[in-house]
Amino acid sequence: xxxxxxxxxxxxxxxxxxxxxxxxxxxxxxxxxxxxxxxxxxxxxxxxxxxxxxxxxxxxxxxxxxxxxxxxxxxxxxxxxxxxxxxxxxxxxxxxxxxxxxxxxxxxxxxxxxxxxxxxxxxxxxxxxxxxxxxxxxxxxxxxxxxxxxxxxxxxxxxxxxxxxxxxxxxxxxxxxxxxxxxxxxxxxxxxxxxxxxxxxxxxxxxxxxxxxxxxxxxxxxxxxxxxxxxxxxx
Amino acid sequence: xxxxxxxxxxxxxxxxxxxxxxxxxxxxxxxxxxxxxxxxxxxxxxxxxxxxxxxxxxxxxxxxxxxxxxxxxxxxxxxxxxxxxxxxxxxxxxxxxxxxxxxxxxxxxxxxxxxxxxxxxxxxxxxxxxxxxxxxxxxxxxxxxxxxxxxxxxxxxxxxxxxxxxxxxxxxxxxxxxxxxxxxxxxxxxxxxxxxxxxxxxxxxxxxxxxxxxxxxxxxxxxxxxxxxxxxxxxxxxxxxxxxxxxxxxxxxxxxxxxxxxxxxxxxxxxxxxxxxxxxxxxxxxxxxxxxxxxxxxxxxxxxxxxxxxxxxxxxxxxxxxxxxxxxxxxxxxxxxxxxxxxxxxxxxxxxxxxxxxxxxxxxxxxxxxxxxxxxxxxxxxxxxxxxxxxxxxxxxxxxxxxxxxxxxxxxxxxx
Ligand SMILES: Nc1ncnc2c1ncn2[C@@H]1O[C@H](COP(=O)(O)OP(=O)(O)OP(=O)(O)O)[C@@H](O)[C@H]1O
Ligand SMILES: [Mg+2]
Numbered sequence: 001x002x003x004x005x006x007x008x009x010x011x012x013x014x015x016x017x018x019x020x021x022x023x024x025x026x027x028x029x030x031x032x033x034x035x036x037x038x039x040x041x042x043x044x045x046x047x048x049x050x051x052x053x054x055x056x057x058x059x060x061x062x063x064x065x066x067x068x069x070x071x072x073x074x075x076x077x078x079x080x081x082x083x084x085x086x087x088x089x090x091x092x093x094x095x096x097x098x099x100x101x102x103x104x105x106x107x108x109x110x111x112x113x114x115x116x117x118x119x120x121x122x123x124x125x126x127x128x129x130x131x132x133x134x135x136x137x138x139x140x141x142x143x144x145x146x147x148x149x150x151x152x153x154x155x156x157x158x159x160x161x162x163x164x165x166x167x168x169x170x171x172x173x174x175x176x177x178x179x180x181x182x183x184x185x186x187x188x189x190x191x192x193x194x195x196x197x198x199x200x201x202x203x204x205x206x207x208x209x210x211x212x213x214x215x216x217x218x219x220x221x222x223x224x225x226x227x228x229x230x231x232x233x234x235x
Numbered sequence: 236x237x238x239x240x241x242x243x244x245x246x247x248x249x250x251x252x253x254x255x256x257x258x259x260x261x262x263x264x265x266x267x268x269x270x271x272x273x274x275x276x277x278x279x280x281x282x283x284x285x286x287x288x289x290x291x292x293x294x295x296x297x298x299x300x301x302x303x304x305x306x307x308x309x310x311x312x313x314x315x316x317x318x319x320x321x322x323x324x325x326x327x328x329x330x331x332x333x334x335x336x337x338x339x340x341x342x343x344x345x346x347x348x349x350x351x352x353x354x355x356x357x358x359x360x361x362x363x364x365x366x367x368x369x370x371x372x373x374x375x376x377x378x379x380x381x382x383x384x385x386x387x388x389x390x391x392x393x394x395x396x397x398x399x400x401x402x403x404x405x406x407x408x409x410x411x412x413x414x415x416x417x418x419x420x421x422x423x424x425x426x427x428x429x430x431x432x433x434x435x436x437x438x439x440x441x442x443x444x445x446x447x448x449x450x451x452x453x454x455x456x457x458x459x460x461x462x463x464x465x466x467x468x469x470x471x472x473x474x475x476x477x478x479x480x481x482x483x484x485x486x487x488x489x490x491x492x493x494x495x496x497x498x499x500x501x502x503x504x505x506x507x508x509x510x511x512x513x514x515x516x517x518x519x520x521x522x523x524x525x526x527x528x529x530x531x532x533x534x535x536x537x538x539x540x541x542x543x544x545x546x547x548x549x550x551x552x553x554x555x556x557x558x559x560x561x562x563x564x565x566x567x568x569x570x571x572x573x574x575x576x577x578x579x580x581x582x583x584x585x586x587x588x589x590x591x592x593x594x595x596x597x598x599x600x601x602x603x604x605x606x607x608x609x610x611x612x613x614x615x616x617x618x619x620x621x622x623x624x625x626x627x628x629x630x631x632x633x634x635x636x637x638x639x640x641x642x643x644x645x646x647x648x649x650x651x
Contacts, residue, residue, distance in 0.1 A: 056554075098549070112239065
């Protein structure tokens with residue numbers, strides 16, 4: 001298993017009269033082929049860590065290696081192009097552009113990357129939406145989709161550019177248990193069969209239990225890392 | 236690259252389509268600004284062009300007279316000019332007034348492509364009819380040549396310039412002078428000058444009154460006639476030159492003057508005061524109308540600025556997906572530019588309409604019904620568009636920078 005992302009002593013503090021220590025001295029690796037979950041009580045810094053790992057936020061100290069390359073000091077544009085081409089995000093609250101249909105929202109990262117032409121992007125977007133069960137509603141704008149449907153559009157969009165790393169912040173938070181189970185199965189499959197790295201913040205113990213690696217956080221620090229793959233018999 | 240720009244433009248258009256009313260207000264602001272810019276500048280530039288045209292046409296583009304800018308040195312000074320000898324009281328040589336070697340000047344002027352030079356002789360005579368005297372300046376011309384360099388022919392109420400050639404002793408005078416003298420076309424007046432005995436002249440034509448460039452005290456006669464009337468046979472004291480390009484007048488005049496020594500005055504020199512007045516007028520006009528266009532772009536600032544505040548969440552999404560700061564900047568500058576473009580298009584229509592209305596108005600001036608002179612050239616449209624695009628993108632630039640600087644983490648955290 002190869003590490004796609006490696007964090008060494010990441011620290012992130014919000015400056016101010018009373019500094020807020022969001023993430024303290026976090027070291028971990030996110031590996032291809034593994035479904036990783038990040039758990040912990042509300043406010044312990046899970047989202048903050050995810051933003052650091054996703055190159056959206058910059059650490060105050062520590063190192064972050066993506067594919068073996070130090071990325072925390074790269075320029076904003078370089079980090080943006082890594083996010084665009086290699087990462088897929090599903091946020092805690094679905095974030096779709098309201099002026100665009102579900103299909104167009106999914107096309108957005110593809111069009112920005114420009115690897116596919118418009119028609120190519122359109123047919124791939126339709127495939128992705130069909131995969132999350134929304135092929136019929138691809139023309140709907142977000143205000144004509146339910147919360148769960150929007151979350152599925154966001155998942156489809158995260159997969160648009162065929163990312164190597166998928167980061168989710170409670171991607172199933174808005175879904176009922178049946179849909180939630182389906183999404184988690186899909187994410188696991190992306191990791192196990194597609195050779196991608198998938199890391200999700202979750203409050204759901206059921207999801208954490210079936211993950212390959214479970215990172216437990218408390219108060220900005222890593223409390224414990226449970227690697228379930230170690231217990232599996234070597235196949 | 237073009238594909239990406241087009242894609243970013245569609246995002247900008249979607250944002251604008253969402254805010255139809257605000258967009259409409261900003262667009263109409265620009266449209267009104269552009270429309271009035273066009274109307275005002277058409278008026279200003281139109282009347283200015285009309286003034287200049289009249290200036291240019293009023294008299295030949297260059298007038299060479301028998302004057303010198305500085306008196307030519309006397310022979311004694313010419314010989315001992317740099318010597319350590321002071322010369323006083325030497326006998327001054329009297330020179331006959333008039334342009335010497337004028338044929339050479341005329342042919343030099345004619346050699347400029349498209350140029351026509353017309354020699355003439357001016358002088359003062361007194362016209363008398365019964366007990367009534369009028370002192371006037373007469374201009375002796377060759378009608379066929381003079382016609383090519385001046386607009387005299389258009390200024391005649393009655394008769395033609397070439398009537399001077401067909402009528403013995405013909406003279407053309409202003410209609411109000413004719414009225415004062417009590418003569419009509421075909422009547423005889425007596426003309427006398429200081430250097431000749433009187434002769435009879437027959438009125439063959441009348442100028443319209445109220446022509447600024449032709450005072451009522453001017454009369455046109457045949458060159459030959461003037462020479463004998465003024466007692467100056469073969470003398471010429473004025474050469475008028477008309478050029479194909481009036482704006483070359485200054486250069487050509489300078490060349491002729493330095494070559495022949497006689498004062499050669501271009502129309503620009505003649506009207507220097509007036510032209511500098513026009514420059515001031517233009518500065519004032521362009522500052523006022525630019526201010527109009529600038530104010531119009533405030534509307535653009537408001538719309539783009541509101542869009543940026545409204546779309547902070549969307550900006551955060553796009554940034555975290557991997558859009559660059561430059562992309563966001565581009566999207567919002569394009570929004571401003573699109574508003575400016577639509578505004579300019581409507582403004583062009585409005586301006587066109589206003590100009591059509593202005594152009595259809597008629598004013599009675601000096602007995603003739605005149606149109607307002609308007610400059611309806613494409614240049615004004617282009618200037619209005621250019622200034623609006625610049626102002627629009629500038630107005631959008633500031634909020635767009637703010638959009639580019641949005642830190643997605645702030646928004647994501649805020650949403651949690
Ligand atoms: N802008 C801010 N100013 C001050 N404190 C903040 C700010 N943003 C977040 N925090 C604090 O930082 C800590 C970590 O927040 P974070 O969102 O990472 O927690 P979390 O583990 O994702 O919580 P949850 O499970 O509720 O989403 C929290 O205690 C929060 O109160
Ligand atoms: Mg969170």
